[in-house]
Amino acid sequence: ILFIFEQYFCHIVLSPLIPEMATQEVQLNETLAHLKSESESLKSKLEEERAKLHDVELHQVAEKVEGLGQFVMKTRRTLKGHGNKVLCMDWCKDKRRIVSSSQDGKVIVWDAFTTNKEHAVTMPCTWVMACAYAPSGCAVACGGLDNKCSVYPLSLDKNENLAAKKKSVAMHTNYLSACSFTNSDMQILTSSGDGTCALWDVESGQLLQSFHGHAADVLCLDLAPSETGNTFVSGGCDKKANVWDMRSGQCIQSFETHESDINSVRYYPSGDAFASGSDDATCRLYDLRADREVAIYSKESIIFGVSSVDFSLSGRLLFGGYNDYTINVWDVLKGTRVSILFGHENRVSTLRVSPDGTAFSTGSWDHTLRIWA
């Protein structure tokens, strides 16, 4: 259609204007203007239709996929021991131990299988919002309102106070919101309320790289499971999810479709995409190669924000911990809600699937942690 209009255009402009038909000239100009605006509106309509064509949604492609049956998941363990709200937890690579941190400054290492507590540390600050298990299983990192991230080597000597060997690694100018070891015990990635993320050398406490780009507090981060292993994603109060190159410190991709703070980001197992959970009560899936959002997981009956998300091992299920005390299980491909799990008596603040995918753990403001399978 556009071709025809452009040709018509040219024809009018190029055809010789006879002097006697001055009035006709004026009419012609009006027609030209009219045609021009019509062609502009047609152009934008074409763009719209074109956009509709190539913005294929994930659930459309997944129509032919078999639906999931009923899911029966129950609480298999309840870990009691924290004296206040549980804020964060992380799994050990041995698939059964976890570390958790709470508002009262306590950091506990559990063997979740037996529910035994194995280590406990009291931090000098309250609101320990971040904790992480080292890949070797020999140390944990944590931090919060102290603006720092500290590493505690786990000693088995019952008499030894873990706090004695504590190593201060990261220093931010505001609270620590999340931390994660990279592929080894030697480097830690942190995110902070000061709006930045940073990569630190554990041994020396040296800052290796800093990441600037968020316009507000950064609340979460996740490392990419890729072959070249050099990127991570962060989410913040500026509603943006940013993908960063760890070597250069540059932001290589940015996504802004959430309507409120992003509380949690987690990579899809293949590393090609990531999910986010936000205060706007939705979870979303972003495809890194298509460079856009490809799915929204929401329901009118879900009103409260998502605090934490994680994928099952195959990436088919997305688990979300919500501020309304529930866990919603989503079919990642079809976009439908598969199951809702009740159990916690206050908001779910943290959720992680175990390293071998056999279970997932949740921590809550009701002071407990639960293991679900």
Next chain:
Amino acid sequence: MTINTLAKGGWHREQMTCFQKMEKVIVAMQDPDMGMKMRNQRLLITVIPHAMTGKDIIDWLMQNYNINEEESLHLGGFLVQYGYIYPLKEPRCLVLRPDESPYRFQTPYFWTSTRWPVSELDYAIFLAKKNIRKQGELMEYEKERYSVLHKRINHTWDFVVMQAREQLRASKQRRKADRIVTECQEQAYWLINRPPWPLNAMICCSNTIILSVRAYVLMCRFVKYSEQYQNHDPIMQGCLPSNPWISDDTAHWTMNAALVPIPTRLRVERWSFSFMELLSDAMGRQEFMMYLEKEFSAENLCFWQACEEIRHGESSKIVEKVEEIYKNFLAPGAARWVNIDSKTMDKTLEGIKHPHRFVMDDAQMHIYFLMKKDSYPRYLKSDLYKSMLSKAIVPQETKKSVFPFVRRQRHSSPSPAQAAEDSRSKGPQAGSD
């Protein structure tokens, strides 16, 4: 086919059917008995084998499909437009001329249908090659795309340039006629399949369809991945012999420990999903190392592992580790010398003078992709892997307890911190992973 059907993905089936039909025609045209008579064509001073003239194509179509010249020209035109046949003279002009103009069949490797989705990386490498070969040879639209790509995938640009140089070097070793043919094939392929940005409003139909198909194929990746891993997902399919959290029995963990005499079948299958799966499993890595030793290329994996230790290790040990790597793998006459292209080697050696955490990145990536593209596929076809697969255990499912309310005793396990302390006290001989 309405806009609605288009949006729902109906067009994709239609487009693919067209390709299948075109491919049928092409295959018929190359049939040894009933197909086209091909001959050597002269292009300037070089002789290109297996070529045909435009007139030949039209005659064959007329004869074999019982159509007139106009229809034959029309059909043949599509075969050229979609890249199944490409012109040798004036390669940018994708038109079928009913005269002595020479044409050639595109190799199936470069068929649009086989190569989807088009990779940005491949296109960047292609443009880089063109740029290196002759400065200023890039067309206007190619220059635009080159700079867009340069910005978009800037973090892997060194790799792009390195690959381009490698490919150019490899092609120089071929006969001139073969080289020209491959260049023509590649040029024709990218003419049709180039990534369609930057976009402007005056898009032609095929570009729109390509965009949509690309989006569709990208989405299919999620479906494929989930299907592949479904059986390995304990929450979805359960796990054998039982899920420890449900049955209180840790047999599943014992059977899947880091190093076991005989691994489970699911675990060995997973090694075939991707090179990264194989390398991230301690046992998989061990098996692969054994295979490489048989092939006398174990130094590649050793080199890769040593580089990983630099990347993720203590800052204070970087200098000494880099020196070790140089001594063992890079120095002339080194005991386990690795085969890296000279450009990367030069760059690495230069970088070693001022060692830092990422100084080995290029060399490491080169060796990684070498193993991935060469040794890994052959390992999967090897007897070593196949015998491991047949030996592997498929655990029996534990029958649910007759008295479900009687809880099993939950045994504790040694803490990783304990294991580390034990190995430290035993001394360096008791080395772990």
